[in-house]
Amino acid sequence: MFQQFGLPELLIILVIVVVLFGVGRITKIAGEMGSGIKAFKDGLQGQDKDKSADNPPEVNEQDNQSTPKV
Numbered sequence: 001m002f003q004q005f006g007l008p009e010l011l012i013i014l015v016i017v018v019v020l021f022g023v024g025r026i027t028k029i030a031g032e033m034g035s036g037i038k039a040f041k042d043g044l045q046g047q048d049k050d051k052s053a054d055n056p057p058e059v060n061e062q063d064n065q066s067t068p069k070v
Helices: 007-021 023-045 049-054 061-066
Strands: none
């Protein structure tokens, strides 16, 4: 009943989607999906960029001066 889609079928579907929604709306939706996926991946890894950007790690100036780096 369902055959595997080939290149001609996918191109026809793509043209229909572009005609229905327009290029501007498709790019907006794709950008929102990309940012959502990125936020999801960051959430899985436990990264919170807002906290790390607001609070940089403290650096002790005495440690940097007393031990020369080779």
